[in-house]
Amino acid sequence: MGLGGIWVEKWRYGALSALVGLSLGACSLLPERYAVNAPLGNLVFGSGISAPSPSEWESQIRVPDGFQVSLYATGVRNARFLHFTAAGDLLVSQPRLGQVLLLERDRNGDGLPESRRILVQGLRRAQGLDSANGWLFVAEEDAVLRLPFDADSGEITGAGQKVVTGLPTGGNHWAKTLRAGPDGWIYLTVGSSCNVCEEDDPRRAAMLRFRPDGERLEIYASGLRNAEGFDWRPETGELYATDNGRDLLGDDFPPCELNRIRRGGFYGWPYANGNNRPDPDLGPGHEDRIRDAIEPVHGFRAHNAPLGIAFARTPNPLPRDYSNAAFVALHGSWNRTEKDGYKVVSLHWPEQAGESIEERDFLWGFEVDERVIGRPVDVAQGPDGALYISDDYAGSIYRVARESEDRPKARKIAPEATQPKAPLAGLDPNVRRILSEEGARSYATLGCAGCHDPAKAKPGVTAVPLDGLASRYRLGQLERFLETPTPPMPPVELEPEARRALAIHLLETHGQ
Ligand code: HEC
Numbered sequence: 001m002g003l004g005g006i007w008v009e010k011w012r013y014g015a016l017s018a019l020v021g022l023s024l025g026a027c028s029l030l031p032e033r034y035a036v037n038a039p040l041g042n043l044v045f046g047s048g049i050s051a052p053s054p055s056e057w058e059s060q061i062r063v064p065d066g067f068q069v070s071l072y073a074t075g076v077r078n079a080r081f082l083h084f085t086a087a088g089d090l091l092v093s094q095p096r097l098g099q100v101l102l103l104e105r106d107r108n109g110d111g112l113p114e115s116r117r118i119l120v121q122g123l124r125r126a127q128g129l130d131s132a133n134g135w136l137f138v139a140e141e142d143a144v145l146r147l148p149f150d151a152d153s154g155e156i157t158g159a160g161q162k163v164v165t166g167l168p169t170g171g172n173h174w175a176k177t178l179r180a181g182p183d184g185w186i187y188l189t190v191g192s193s194c195n196v197c198e199e200d201d202p203r204r205a206a207m208l209r210f211r212p213d214g215e216r217l218e219i220y221a222s223g224l225r226n227a228e229g230f231d232w233r234p235e236t237g238e239l240y241a242t243d244n245g246r247d248l249l250g251d252d253f254p255p256c257e258l259n260r261i262r263r264g265g266f267y268g269w270p271y272a273n274g275n276n277r278p279d280p281d282l283g284p285g286h287e288d289r290i291r292d293a294i295e296p297v298h299g300f301r302a303h304n305a306p307l308g309i310a311f312a313r314t315p316n317p318l319p320r321d322y323s324n325a326a327f328v329a330l331h332g333s334w335n336r337t338e339k340d341g342y343k344v345v346s347l348h349w350p351e352q353a354g355e356s357i358e359e360r361d362f363l364w365g366f367e368v369d370e371r372v373i374g375r376p377v378d379v380a381q382g383p384d385g386a387l388y389i390s391d392d393y394a395g396s397i398y399r400v401a402r403e404s405e406d407r408p409k410a411r412k413i414a415p416e417a418t419q420p421k422a423p424l425a426g427l428d429p430n431v432r433r434i435l436s437e438e439g440a441r442s443y444a445t446l447g448c449a450g451c452h453d454p455a456k457a458k459p460g461v462t463a464v465p466l467d468g469l470a471s472r473y474r475l476g477q478l479e480r481f482l483e484t485p486t487p488p489m490p491p492v493e494l495e496p497e498a499r500r501a502l503a504i505h506l507l508e509t510h511g512q
Contacts, residue, residue: 060365060373063400066319069363070111072388072399073103078484079390079397081177081308082380083129086151090382091119091129092390092397093138095175096484098123100138102154103397105383111399120147120156125484125491127228128178128188135212137186139176142167144188144214163214168193168201172488173226181239182232185209189241191226195488196246196270196281205269207241207261223267223293226487229309229378230261233349235324240297242306242328245273247488249280251336255299256306258328258347258357268293275299298357303333304341308378310387317385317402322346327362327387329376334488342367344376344389344400363389363400392486423475423507432504439505442498451489470511478503 063069078096085091088105090113099121103113120126120138128139136149136156144164148157167176173191181187192205199205205225210217221241230241239261245254246269254273259265271279271286275295283290300306308329312318318325325346332342343364347357366374375393382388386401424432443449449456450463457463469478482492482499492499 057373060368061363062361062365063363064360066403067362067400068403069398069400071396072111073113073116073397075395076101076103076116076390076397077395078392079377079395080127080175080392081129081378082388082390082397083131084380084382084388085131085149085154087154088383089151089154090380090388090397091131091136093127093129095125095127095141096480097121098126100126100129100136104154119154120145120160125174127175130178130180130186132180132184132186132212137178137180137212139178139188141174141176142169144176144178144186144210146212146214163212164188164210164217168204170491170493171204172490174491175228175487177228177230179230180212181209182237184212186212187220187230187239189224189227189230191228191487192269195248196279198270198282220263221261221265221267223265223269223271224259225269227259228307229328231309231311231326233311233326234313240309240326242300242309243267243269243296244305245302246270246279247303247335249273250302251338252302255296255302256304257296258298258300258306258309259294260297262294265294266292267296298347298359300328300330300345300359301340303336305331305333307331307376308380308390310379310381313381319402321348324349327379327381329379329389331375331377332367332372339367339370339372342372342375344379344387362387363398366391423470423473423478423511424504427504432508435501436505436508438498439501439503440509442492442494442502443505446492466506466510468510468512470507473503473507475500475503475507478506 061069076092078094079092080095081093083091090103092101092103094101100119102117102119104115106112107114123138123140125141126138130137131149131151134148136147138145143162145160146163147160150157168190171193172195176188176190178186178188186209188208190203190206190208193199202219205223206219207221207224207227208217209220224241224243225246226244227241230239232239241259241261243257243259245256259267268276270282272283272290272293273279276290276293278290306328309326311326312323325348327344327346329344330341333340343366344362345359346362347359349357366372373394374391377390377392380388386399389398452463452466454463454465473481479499482503485491492502494502
């Protein structure tokens with residue numbers, strides 16, 4: 001198979017023995033520029049030492065002429081996917097907190113939700129959400145949950161039921177996205193377990209679909225490395241999905257993708273990248289598969305990490321130029337020499353067949369000179385026609401609307417207040433020492449150093465050290481981060497006590 005064992009080295013992660021395919025084994029072969037270059041500054045609340053000042057926000061965040069941006073909600077930790085209910089309330093998934101939040105519709109037109117409350121909790125890393133025919137569907141890491149939902153009152157009205165169970169868990173892309181299709185089927189994407197590898201489970205790196213009761217589950221499309229965002233183009237009913245290209249082939253290759261998804265279609269991964277260029281590791285010997293692969297309809301810049309996508313829909317008070325556009329959240333690069341992405345773009349389809357899709361900046365300024373103040377995740381158009389964007393770094397929801405007289409002027413965007421902490425202060429010193437030692441053993445056996453410890457990273461790799469954790473995480477928050485990290489870091493599959501010990505160890509050793 002010519003893998004040489006190095007590209008798909010399997011790392012054993014803890015008590016649940018979840019096997020995760022990481023590409024770290026290849027590190028020794030890589031030049032220095034493949035270092036981890038992610039905004040380690042603050043992954044949970046965006047309120048740490050590197051939090052931007054209000055004036056920094058205002059001077060950085062930009063929208064095209066004719067639009068205005070305002071802050072719809074803050075303090076929405078780990079805000080991932082969005083869904084507007086039929087009544088206009090905004091649901092936000094928070095996988096790290098295992099919950100779905102409901103932001104009540106803006107009844108008085110002041111540009112803010114009337115209230116917020118937890119709609120569902122106790123979920124396992126829930127990300128994807130949608131509602132249809134009186135049901136709310138939520139994609140947990142291992143299952144799809146269906147709950148009876150009354151949109152008018154915004155209430156869950158009865159017991160939930162898991163209509164799909166046993167989905168593959170763990171690995172680099174553990175979060176599942178879900179949408180109710182216009183054809184009455186429920187669509188679900190499952191990302192790959194690794195950077196590049198041949199999956200044992202055909203449900204990995206694929207789009208699945210099933211009836212609302214979970215019956216007739218099928219693999220709808222395959223070869224999709226991590227297609228977290230998808231939507232149907234209203235004019236044509238065509239289904240489009242974003243996809244994140246693989247890592248470790250340089251700063252500028254391969255492109256991230258927008259694919260037009262067809263039933264039974266194969267989209268190339270892991271044998272080909274971009275416009276069906278054979279993968280240097282897994283391509284050879286799979287020429288037939290590569291020939292059959294469907295090429296992307298649009299390439300995003302490499303490592304930009306496109307996630308959520310939403311087509312504009314009516315009623316639609318957007319400028320005409322935007323009324324048929326799609327909006328895509330680019331979460332931003334983690335392993336690129338210079339950071340890239342960190343914005344929302346609009347995609348404009350050509351008038352004439354054969355011409356290419358045009359990509360334009362729509363909401364940008366989250367990264368300037370390598371300093372990051374936000375990471376867009378998903379986009380949803382509200383009943384007011386405005387675009388709402390989630391940010392899992394700053395914990396915010398932004399609203400981008402047409403600039404007009406009769407709407408409140410964009411409010412100033414201000415970050416959450418900084419709250420320095422002494423997260424281990426309440427622990428008994430002896431208990432603390434014993435747990436920290438246990439955590440140190442986990443840190444060593446789980447191979448965290450390969451990505452995070454410059455001294456222990458393999459030759460040629462410049463790992464970014466973990467530091468200043470105590471100023472940003474309370475103990476429980478760090479435990480939750482480890483359980484639900486930001487991809488591509490795989491979830492730490494330890495028993496809760498062992499995960500707590502690891503968090504204590506990190507705060508002891510990398511707190512400052
Ligand atoms: C595949 C490489 C990889 C491995 C292995 C890995 N991490 Fe990470 N980790 C990352 C990346 C990348 C980020 C930043 C994610 C982002 O925002 O893009 C991160 C972020 C973190 C953070 C948050 C840092 C901050 O400043 O907020 C902590 C804590 C952390 N990792 C701990 C660990 C521990 C403990 C382990 C071992 C169990 C581990 N990591 C294993 C890649 C890795």
